[in-house]
Each structure stands twice: as C-alpha cells, then as structure tokens.
Amino acid sequence: MVAEVEAMYAETRSETGLAAMSPAVRAAMGKVERHRLVALEQRGAAYRNHPLPIGNGQTISQPYIVALSTDLLGLTSSSVVLDVGTGSGYQAAVLAEIASRVFSIEIIPSLGEEARKRLEGLGYGNIEVRIGDGYQGWPEKAPFDAIVVTAAAPRVPPALVAQLKPGGRMVIPVGGEGEVQHLTLITKRADGGHDEKRVLPVRFVPLVPGKN
Numbered sequence: 001m002v003a004e005v006e007a008m009y010a011e012t013r014s015e016t017g018l019a020a021m022s023p024a025v026r027a028a029m030g031k032v033e034r035h036r037l038v039a040l041e042q043r044g045a046a047y048r049n050h051p052l053p054i055g056n057g058q059t060i061s062q063p064y065i066v067a068l069s070t071d072l073l074g075l076t077s078s079s080v081v082l083d084v085g086t087g088s089g090y091q092a093a094v095l096a097e098i099a100s101r102v103f104s105i106e107i108i109p110s111l112g113e114e115a116r117k118r119l120e121g122l123g124y125g126n127i128e129v130r131i132g133d134g135y136q137g138w139p140e141k142a143p144f145d146a147i148v149v150t151a152a153a154p155r156v157p158p159a160l161v162a163q164l165k166p167g168g169r170m171v172i173p174v175g176g177e178g179e180v181q182h183l184t185l186i187t188k189r190a191d192g193g194h195d196e197k198r199v200l201p202v203r204f205v206p207l208v209p210g211k212n
C-alpha cells in the first residue's frame with residue numbers, strides 16, 4: 001500500500017509540490033494497521049489504496065489522501081493537532097504516530113465511541129476523542145499547530161482558523177454541494193490573517209453543520 005501511495009505522490013507532484021512521502025509520514029503509514037480500525041467485513045480491503053465504508057453513510061479516505069494531508073501539515077514530534085471527523089480513527093492514529101498530542105472530534109456518537117475504544121486498545125495514549133461539532137473546533141485545547149478536517153466544508157470555518165497558532169497549518173477539503181471540492185492548505189500568518197492554497201480536486205463526505 002505504501003508503494004502505491006508513493007506512486008501517487010509522483011503522479012501529483014506538480015500540483016502538490018511534494019515529490020515523495022516524508023520519512024516521518026512513510027514510517028507512520030507503514031506502522032498504523034488500517035485493518036484494525038475498520039469493520040471486520042472491510043478487513044480484506046484495508047490495504048488497498050481506496051476509500052472504505054465505515055457505517056452511518058461515512059467513509060474513510062484512501063491512504064494516499066491521509067498521507068498527503070498529514071505531509072502538508074508539516075508535523076513535528078512536539079505538534080498538537082486537531083482532527084475533525086474521527087470516523088474510524090485511522091487519520092488520528094497516523095497523526096499520533098508523528099505528533100505529540102491529537103484531539104479528535106466526531107459528531108456521530110457511535111462512530112466516535114467505537115473509534116475511542118479501538119484507539120485505546122491499540123495503545124494510543126496521546127489521542128483524545130470527543131463527541132461534538134468540529135465546525136466549532138475545540139476551544140479548550142486551542143491553539144493548535146495543525147488542524148486536519150476530513151469532511152468537506154462549503155467555506156473555511158472561521159472558528160478553526162482562529163484556533164490555529166501563528167505559522168500553523170490546516171488541511172481541509174473545501175467545496176459546497178454540487179461543487180468541485182479542493183483539498184486546501186491554510187497557513188496562519190503572524191498578523192492573524194491566513195493564506196489559502198488549493199492543492200488537489202477531491203471527493204469527501206460533507207461536514208455536517210452543527211446545531212449552534
């Protein structure tokens with residue numbers, strides 16, 4: 001699977017600016033056992049470079065997108081990361097292999113609780129899962145060095161930009177219903193503003209708007 005992901009890096013090099021997986025991301029992708037985070041009936045397909053259903057109409061992204069998003073965040077071993085859309089917990093696990101702490105929010109209680117149990121079972125003591133609306137971020141744990149959103153938003157959520165440290169990065173699929181979504185890299189500037197760069201056209205499930 002890692003080799004297939006590498007091949008996609010090479011193919012998309014001109015759009016992403018990344019010729020190859022960074023060593024840290026490659027090690028994390030090699031280490032996290034995707035089959036342990038997906039349902040029993042999906043296990044046979046866990047190492048294909050494909051999205052997978054995880055129940056409740058949700059899907060886990062293809063490994064290439066997980067690797068690319070993680071790479072674009074430029075994590076270090078001291079990074080504190082917010083992960084919006086826990087789903088199976090796979091993206092959170094990949095982040096937690098590299099970063100210091102991962103705070104992950106899921107809006108569907110059953111998915112979040114299952115992921116929390118699985119991640120605990122795998123020994124990820126540096127991941128905290130909360131049930132809630134990721135649109136609002138996690139203000140009590142902010143600011144973050146990095147934020148990754150794994151469901152598409154029609155616009156970049158202002159609360160998330162506000163919770164990034166200066167110099168911090170966010171990767172988020174942006175695009176409304178019926179529009180082409182773009183994986184977008186946001187960089188927070190020291191003056192509080194931010195820069196946006198469209199990286200690739202993608203297809204994610206939509207971020208569910210919260211009730212507040």
Ligand code: SAH
Nearest residue numbers: 060085087088090091107133134150207208
């Ligand atoms: N990152 C996940 C896959 C994400 S699929 C993984 O690695 O498996 C998108 C997830 O976002 C779904 O689980 C969905 O329920 C969740 N989601 C959608 N809207 C949300 C919101 N407003 N806040 C938090 N999670 C949300």
